[in-house]
Amino acid sequence: xxxxxxxxxxxxxxxxxxxxxxxxxxxxxxxxxxxxxxxxxxxxxxxxxxxxxxxxxxxxxxxxxxxxxxxxxxxxxxxxxxxxxxxxxxxxxxxxxxxxxxxxxxxxxxxxxxxxxxxxxxxxxxxxxxxxxxxxxxxxxxxxxxxxxxxxxxxxxxxxxxxxxxxxxxxxxxxxxxxxxxxxxxxxxxxxxxxxxxxxxxxxxxxxxxxxxxxxxxxxxxxxxxxxxxxxxxxxxxxxxxxxxxxxxxxxxxxxxxxxxxxxxxxxxxxxxxxxxxxxxxxxxxxxxxxxxxxxxxxxxxxxxxxxxxxxxxxxxxxxxxxxxxxxxxxxxxxxxxxxxxxxxxxxxxxxxxxxxxxxxxxxxxxxxxxxxxxxxxxxxxxxxxxxxxxxxxxxxxxxxxxxxxxxxxxxxxxxxxxxxxxxxxxx
Ligand SMILES: [Zn+2]
Numbered sequence: 001x002x003x004x005x006x007x008x009x010x011x012x013x014x015x016x017x018x019x020x021x022x023x024x025x026x027x028x029x030x031x032x033x034x035x036x037x038x039x040x041x042x043x044x045x046x047x048x049x050x051x052x053x054x055x056x057x058x059x060x061x062x063x064x065x066x067x068x069x070x071x072x073x074x075x076x077x078x079x080x081x082x083x084x085x086x087x088x089x090x091x092x093x094x095x096x097x098x099x100x101x102x103x104x105x106x107x108x109x110x111x112x113x114x115x116x117x118x119x120x121x122x123x124x125x126x127x128x129x130x131x132x133x134x135x136x137x138x139x140x141x142x143x144x145x146x147x148x149x150x151x152x153x154x155x156x157x158x159x160x161x162x163x164x165x166x167x168x169x170x171x172x173x174x175x176x177x178x179x180x181x182x183x184x185x186x187x188x189x190x191x192x193x194x195x196x197x198x199x200x201x202x203x204x205x206x207x208x209x210x211x212x213x214x215x216x217x218x219x220x221x222x223x224x225x226x227x228x229x230x231x232x233x234x235x236x237x238x239x240x241x242x243x244x245x246x247x248x249x250x251x252x253x254x255x256x257x258x259x260x261x262x263x264x265x266x267x268x269x270x271x272x273x274x275x276x277x278x279x280x281x282x283x284x285x286x287x288x289x290x291x292x293x294x295x296x297x298x299x300x301x302x303x304x305x306x307x308x309x310x311x312x313x314x315x316x317x318x319x320x321x322x323x324x325x326x327x328x329x330x331x332x333x334x335x336x337x338x339x340x341x342x343x344x345x346x347x348x349x350x351x352x353x354x355x356x357x358x359x360x361x362x363x364x365x366x367x368x369x370x371x372x373x374x375x376x377x378x379x380x381x382x383x384x385x386x387x388x389x390x391x392x393x394x395x396x397x398x399x400x401x402x403x404x405x406x407x408x409x410x411x412x413x414x415x416x417x418x419x420x421x422x423x424x425x426x427x428x
Contacts, residue, residue, distance in 0.1 A: 001139045002215050005241065007032040007309050008294030010131050012301060013245055016271045017252035021304040023124055027252070030128025030334055031135075032309050034080050037338065041311075045318055050342070051335035053080045053129070060202050070147065070200060071358035077145025078103055078357055079345035080129070080338075081136050082206055084144075085109035087352035099354045100148045101227055106141040107134075107243065108264040111348060116251045116262045118344055119337070125330070126337035127255050131248050133341065138244035139214045142225050142233060143207040146356055147200045153226035154209040160188055161220040161234070173221065175211060183212060185219075185286050217241040217283045217290060238283045245279065246272055 010031040014024035037053040055063065055076055063069050078084060085106030091098045112134055119130040144151045159170040175192040183190045193208030207214045213221060214235070222234045246267035254262040272279055275297070282293040298306050314330040326332045346360035 001135055002289065003032055003035075003309060004290040004294055005135060005139075005217065005244070006035065006132055008291050008298055008306065009245060010128070010135070010248065011306055012294060012298045013131070013248040014127075014252055015298065015301050017249045017268075018256055018258060019252065021302045024302070025306070026124040026330070027128040027131065029309065029313070030125040030337070031132040032128075033311075033334060034129055034132040034338075036311055037334070042335075045315055045331070047318065047331065047335050048339065051338040052076055053338050053342075060205070063202060065147070065200055065202065068358070071356065073202075073205065074103070074146040074357045075342055075346050075360070077206060078105075078349065079145075079342040080133055081105075082140050082143060082145030083109070083111050083115065083133050083137050083345065084349065085111075085137070085141070087111070087349060087354065097148070097150050097227070099356050100144060100146055100151050102352070102354055103144040103146050103349070103356060104141075104151060104227065105137055105143055105145065107137040107240075107247075109137070110264075111345060112137055113262055113264050114344060114348065115341065116254065118340060120255055120262075122340075123333040123337060125334040126340070127252065129334070129337045129341055130251065130255075134248060134251060135244045138240040138247075139237070140207055141240070142235070143210070143214070145206055147202055147205040149197065149199045149201070149204045149226065151225075151227045152204050152206065152209055153195070154192075154223055155226075157232070158210075158223040159221060161222060170222070173213070183288055185216075185288070212288075216288065218286045238280070241283050242279070243267060 007028050011024045011028040014027040015021065019027060034053045037051065038056045038059060039049050039052045040056055040059060041047075042049050042052055053076065055073065060073070063073055082103070082105035084103045086109055087102050089102050089104075091101045115130050115133050119126040158173045158175070160173050162169045162171055171188050174187075174189050176189060177194045178191055181189075181191060190211045190213060192211035193203045195209070196203040198204075203209075210223070213219055214237070217237050219237050220235065222232050224230055224232050246269055249268040249271045250259065250266055251262055253259045253268060278297060282290055282297065285293065287293075295306050318326060318329045318331040321329050321332070327336065343360040346357045349357040350359045
């Protein structure tokens with residue numbers, strides 16, 4: 001998902017859930033900031049590097065792809081953008097990829113409930129972080145936040161489902177690898193990442209092989225995910241995004257105290273029914289960026305102006321704060337929310353017997369939430385706990401699992417898959 005949903009639509013959801021304009025702005029700012037809080041930014045601000053919620057392209061290029069490096073990547077992307085749906089999913093025939101298979105993202109799993117519950121009674125920043133994670137479970141479903149060709153690859157069988165006057169029609173998606181050319185929905189031309197045959201190549205992280213299609217609310221497509229053993233999947237983004245929007249309202253009502261509990265598969269449809277037509281129209285409009293539509297809708301709801309997202313808005317406050325009071329700043333609260341979420345997800349993955357994300361101490365249970373001056377403690381404890389402890393405690397078995405990648409991937413891409421790659425080569 002992009003700024004149109006994480007910022008503007010999240011504002012609308014928060015306002016519809018009963019938050020004030022000012023509170024809604026803080027929630028949607030935090031939701032959007034999840035896409036920007038990289039280690040590069042954190043080191044510029046002097047913030048705790050373990051609070052990174054994303055990795056820049058450049059950081060990913062430099063990232064180590066040994067076991068520790070892969071665990072670091074997996075912690076970030078699984079915790080914030082590809083929340084696993086079922087950590088105990090049974091896999092038929094993909095046994096050696098079981099742990100990666102279990103990291104496939106999807107909505108309404110136990111972890112999304114844990115994510116929302118974790119934000120209860122905490123800051124507006126925590127609510128925003130949770131809304132980013134929840135929304136992404138809808139957009140990014142069927143992909144995993146760990147580099148894996150076997151899980152995340154796509155092939156030539158990829159069709160957009162178009163509504164025409166004669167009914168639904170399929171059109172083959174033409175993928176190209178030009179990062180500079182914008183996607184062209186009218187021509188059906190979309191950019192995706194280059195095929196990389198190595199199982200754990202960084203290009204095989206997340207939905208790169210499906211390009212930005214998962215990020216567009218209007219699009220519907222059918223394709224065969226690599227893990228699906230040639231079973232086709234139909235992705236209906238307008239419906240999924242409507243689920244995301246109404247589930248955010250329901251979750252935010254729970255965080256505000258209106259709903260006594262958060263149950264999965266529950267949506268606040270009543271809150272949107274007066275605006276159903278308008279929301280549905282925004283979701284279905286064929287455009288690469290729906291920001292202007294969501295902004296106009298949000299401003300109509302509240303009668304207030306929704307300012308543009310400004311990455312620098314709260315940086316000075318954090319940098320200038322005294323050492324003991326950084327935790328009370330806007331970004332200080334965001335970093336704590338991020339650390340809490342990351343450690344919770346990492347712990348859940350680890351305790352399911354899956355070592356792909358390494359281990360982490362549980363900040364929520366260790367009680368750092370109440371500490372104002374957490375930055376230096378977290379910096380020390382988080383970086384050493386998250387990165388060094390994992391170094392020391394890895395067992396040989398998990399190392400071997402990582403190194404054995406690639407074989408199954410060749411199976412998938414044998415035969416017809418090769419044709420798609422030839423085609424890809426011409427585009428490049
Ligand atoms: Zn995301």
